[in-house]
Amino acid sequence: MTADSDIDRAIMQMVMDRWRKTAMVLAKTEEALRKAGVQVSWDDVAGRLEALDAPRRH
Numbered sequence: 795m796t797a798d799s800d801i802d803r804a805i806m807q808m809v810m811d812r813w814r815k816t817a818m819v820l821a822k823t824e825e826a827l828r829k830a831g832v833q834v835s836w837d838d839v840a841g842r843l844e845a846l847d848a849p850r851r852h
Contacts, residue, residue, distance in 0.1 A: 819843065 823839045 816843070 820836050820839050820843070824834060824836055827834050827839075
C-alpha cells in the first residue's frame with residue numbers, strides 16, 4: 795500500500811510549476827493595482843482568481 799505522503803510528494807512535484815505561475819499572477823496583479831492606486835490584498839486577488847476559474851471547473 796502506498797503511503798499518503800508518497801502520493802502527496804508526487805502531486806506536489808506535478809503542480810509546483812502551476813502554483814509558481816499562479817503566485818506570479820497574484821503578485822503582478824497586486825503590484826499593477828497598487829501602482830494604479832487601488833488597494834487590494836493578495837486574498838482579494840486570490841478570491842477573484844478562484845471566481846474566474848470556477849466556471850471552468852464545472
